[in-house]
Amino acid sequence: xxxxxxxxxxxxxxxxxxxxxxxxxxxxxxxxxxxxxxxxxxxxxxxxxxxxxxxxxxxxxxxxxxxxxxxxxxxxxxxxxxxxxxxxxxxxxxxxxxxxxxxxxxxxxxxxxxxxxxxxxxxxxxxxxxxxxxxxxxxxxxxxxxxxxxxxxxx
Amino acid sequence: xxxxxxxxxxxxxxxxxxxxxxxxxxxxxxxxxxxxxxxxxxxxxxxxxxxxxxxxxxxxxxxxxxxxxxxxxxxxxxxxxxxxxxxxxxxxxxxxxxxxxxxxxxxxxxxxxxxxxxxxxxxxxxxxxxxxxxxxxxxxxxxxxxxxxxxxxxxxxxxxxxxxxxxxxxxxxxxxxxxxxxxxxxxxxxxxxxxxxxxxxxxxx
Numbered sequence: 001x002x003x004x005x006x007x008x009x010x011x012x013x014x015x016x017x018x019x020x021x022x023x024x025x026x027x028x029x030x031x032x033x034x035x036x037x038x039x040x041x042x043x044x045x046x047x048x049x050x051x052x053x054x055x056x057x058x059x060x061x062x063x064x065x066x067x068x069x070x071x072x073x074x075x076x077x078x079x080x081x082x083x084x085x086x087x088x089x090x091x092x093x094x095x096x097x098x099x100x101x102x103x104x105x106x107x108x109x110x111x112x113x114x115x116x117x118x119x120x121x122x123x124x125x126x127x128x129x130x131x132x133x134x135x136x137x138x139x140x141x142x143x144x145x146x147x148x149x150x151x152x153x154x155x
Numbered sequence: 156x157x158x159x160x161x162x163x164x165x166x167x168x169x170x171x172x173x174x175x176x177x178x179x180x181x182x183x184x185x186x187x188x189x190x191x192x193x194x195x196x197x198x199x200x201x202x203x204x205x206x207x208x209x210x211x212x213x214x215x216x217x218x219x220x221x222x223x224x225x226x227x228x229x230x231x232x233x234x235x236x237x238x239x240x241x242x243x244x245x246x247x248x249x250x251x252x253x254x255x256x257x258x259x260x261x262x263x264x265x266x267x268x269x270x271x272x273x274x275x276x277x278x279x280x281x282x283x284x285x286x287x288x289x290x291x292x293x294x295x296x297x298x299x300x301x302x303x304x305x306x307x308x309x310x311x312x313x314x315x316x317x318x319x320x321x322x323x324x325x326x327x328x329x330x331x332x333x334x335x336x337x338x339x340x341x342x343x344x345x346x347x348x349x350x351x352x353x354x355x356x357x358x359x360x
Contacts, residue, residue: 044162044238045169076238078163 016107016121020100021089023124031120032099037112041102044084045076047094073097079105161231164198165212165239176213183334183343188296188305190340200231206336207255207284208235214280215253217241222251224260227284248279254331255282258289258311264319269329278346279331285310287338292317298348307342309335314352321350 020028049071056067074088075097085105089097103120106112166172172195183191199208207227215221221242223232228244236242245251248266256262261283270278285291289311296305312335323330323346330346344350 042163076162084162 013104013108015125016117017087017100017104019121019125019128020087020103022128024127025093025096027124027127028096028099028103028120031123032103035116035119037106039102039106040080041077041105042080043075043098044078045074047073047075047097049073049092049094075101077101077105079109081109083108161200161235162238164200164235165208166195166197173213176209179341180210180213180334180343183341184332184345185300186305187298187300187344187348188307188342190337190342192340200229200235202257203227203232203235204284204336204338206338206341207282210282210334210336210341211236211253211255212239215240215242217243219252220245220250222246222248222254222262224256224262226257226260227255251279253282254279255284257284258286258291258309258316261312261316264316264323264331267323267331269323269326269331272329275328278329280334281331282334282336283309283312285312285335285337293353295351295353296344296348297351300345301348307344309337309342317350317352320344321352324348324350 050073051069052072054067054070055064057064070090071092072088072090073092073094073096074086075094076084076086077098078084079102083105085101085103085108087097087100087104089100103116107116107121166176176193176195179191179193183189193206193209195205195209197205197208197212199205211221215236217240219242221236221240222245223236233244236244242253248254248262249268251268254262254267261281264281267279267281268277270276287310291308291310291312292314293306293308294317296307297303320333324344327346332346333344335342335344
């Protein structure tokens with residue numbers, strides 16, 4: 001639909017949709033309020049919550065197994081300028097789903113893409129990455145080094 | 156702008172409106188051959204009509220493969236149905252749970268899934284979109300849900316279709332079910348009824 005715009009390529013769109021889906025609602029809301037956008041839009045699909053079966057693969061490559069169901073809220077909006085935005089976010093926050101859908105639509109608009117990328121997506125992505133780094137640092141500190149157990153002759 | 160318009164023509168309040176449409180379809184199935192008024196002003200992409208869309212959006216979901224005839228299979232309709240139903244589109248009629256066609260493009264009824272003796276519900280439902288102004292053969296229905304007899308005329312469906320439908324209904328309890336999305340409402344012809352053609356009425360079917 002907007003394939004002429006390189007910013008809306010599927011991987012790029014997947015990235016920003018993923019960032020907004022995983023973002024904390026308060027972070028997303030405050031970043032959005034800073035932007036001061038008030039786009040006119042209509043709801044194609046009102047925010048609605050449901051369950052999605054999450055599948056995992058042992059080691060990332062094994063046979064898929066059902067990990068469990070998770071609550072997801074989805075929403076679709078149409079901006080008055082013609083762009084359509086969809087969002088699927090974790091949890092039951094309907095405002096989160098609606099705002100993420102509006103952002104998705106605005107991100108496809110070349111007139112707003114760069115500004116939103118800088119003001120919302122990049123900080124949220126960085127925040128998420130920092131949290132991930134912190135968690136993995138914490139986990140790494142608890143790593144057991146079996147090498148020393150095998151040797152056992154350091155003294 | 157085109158996209159917005161495209162996806163906006165479905166149910167605006169899905170839980171309530173799909174219940175209304177489901178009641179319409181239920182009444183149509185329970186009273187074979189009676190055209191039931193369909194009150195929802197849906198706006199699917201052309202050339203699909205509101206009554207066809209009401210039947211599809213109510214019955215079809217992501218577990219039911221959908222076959223669309225070439226007339227009703229364009230990019231806009233595919234996007235519309237994908238957004239509102241999530242149904243996989245199939246190009247093999249024998250794999251479809253729902254088969255949607257216009258009166259000119261109804262596939263060979265023998266190619267529709269008819270279910271199995273253990274699972275007669277694994278059959279197809281054929282949804283036929285009928286134009287308003289064409290002529291059509293008048294047939295008579297008898298059987299469950301009909302007190303005496305019920306005449307039915309679907310614009311654009313001639314004797315050929317009804318003869319094939321007779322063969323289909325002779326397979327009961329197997330066989331496909333038919334839903335007709337007419338201009339003034341929705342009618343149905345489940346596999347359980349007996350179809351009698353006008354000219355051989357005296358002889359029976």
